[in-house]
Amino acid sequence: MTKSHITPVGVYVTVFLALIALTIATTLISRIELGPFNFVVALTIAVIKASLVVWFFMHVNHSSSLTRLFVFAGLFWLAIMLVFVMSDYVSRTWLPGPRWL
């Protein structure tokens, strides 16, 4: 049963320290000029931080397959929404397309 699982305090503290370190890292990296990669790096760090929170703090690491499926489905639908909105804008040339296209 997933209910009775007790995570050691050390795990929470480690995740906490990682989140603080990543916050400092993303703030410092934002000061360096990397062109379009500034955005990529900032968003990658945000995704890593969010994944740490979901996996450890929200206990998806100990949750049932059904709960995990729901979490995945939610992110999948969010991806559909964002990708379809952006592909619509880009393909109508209302927005400048990515340079590599």
Next chain:
Amino acid sequence: MADTNVSAAEHDVGLKHHFDDSGQQYESATLGMWVFLLTEIMFFGGMFGSYTVYRNLYPEAFASTSRFMNLTLGATNTAVLICSSLTMALAVRSARLGAKKKLIFFLVSTLILGIVFLSIKYVEYHEKWVDHHIPGPGFHYDLPQYYHQAQILFFLYFAMTGMHALHMIVGAGLLTTLIVMASRNRFSAQWNTPVDMIGLYWHFVDIVWIFLFPLLYLIGNH
């Protein structure tokens, strides 16, 4: 055999009769909470989508606004929220262990950190008010060529951080309820589902801020 199971289940604290056992009841609550959080993801996702569209339309104007964002306060608030997520996770852990005093201590800590976040947010909003960075007739921007486009970013800033702050206020109310329930000995190691569920909510609100911080404060910071 079946009869012994039923009588054993009836003695489970907090078990509603329409569930087989407390494990199934807990599983249902978790799944229901996640379904609610998914609707929240889509709700905030719509705003993140409009942010993405306008940021791609007016990249220079959006980047120019970052110098008017208070990065120190934004980064501090990020740290405050991460601390509150840690105390919330420890509150859930204490609840599962049935440690009442620790549970109340961590819930109160989380509530205080939430109030600190909202107070810092108030200072930031006040700065925007003084600097005439509230979209509308009184809007003023140092770069006149971006007058209209920058307003869109500030509108999104207030819409997104405002909805996030509203979620924090709701979260503070929920935490207060939990503290009252905990002090009335409503939770035990056998039954503490509300602490768990509100913990999920609190972490979700933290995640929204994890994305708001780089998008609103760090763009064009270099």
